[in-house]
């Protein structure tokens with residue numbers, strides 16, 4: 001089968017990354033978590049005391065940032081490196097999560113990262129998840145999925161993930177962070193979180209992870225494999 005690009009967009013903690021990872025594994029595609037790139041830039045800005053409101057400082061900082069993905073055999077996924085350092089775990093911490101919404105609303109940050117994401121998808125065979133993948137990064141992706149879930153369910157899932165990483169955060173604080181990020185993501189001018197008109201909608205509120213993965217695979221089979229067979 002000819003390789004395609006798959007765009008998975010949607011709200012935080014509704015199952016995007018787990019299902020995208022599984023799909024990329026089945027298809028032997030590269031999985032890219034675009035959120036990790038916004039998180040790594042946020043980490044750099046915080047560590048270097050960059051003023052989020054100073055365009056000159058931001059431009060200079062972006063020139064100093066090198067982001068790479070390297071495959072981790074044990075975890076069967078690509079991990080992100082910021083200027084040569086693996087920051088995969090650090091960027092998930094709450095102090096980064098608290099600021100990533102603000103940083104990802106900065107136009108220069110978005111333009112720099114979208115350019116890099118488009119390069120990663122040039123040869124196709126990529127599953128990328130994020131907020132604007134089907135609308136801005138790969139508007140020509142052959143398969144697009146838009147995911148959502150009830151905010152309280154998402155907060156429970158995120159709280160559990162944080163706990164598994166050893167960070168205990170109050171449910172209300174997780175909920176508030178999601179609310180804040182949703183609002184920033186939905187209302188920013190550049191690359192807002194919206195469903196692409198040709199994306200398949202998936203509400204995971206009452207779905208287990210297995211059901212979500214099954215649904216993804218079904219979509220790939222019906223939308224890509226069966227249609228290719230009919231064409232030939």
Ligand code: C5P
Nearest residue numbers: 012034035038100101104130131132181
């Ligand atoms: O996916 P994750 O929750 O890790 O993403 C972190 C943040 O990065 C999101 O809250 C969003 O503000 C930003 N983001 C974005 N565009 C993307 C991916 C993530 O603005 N394509």
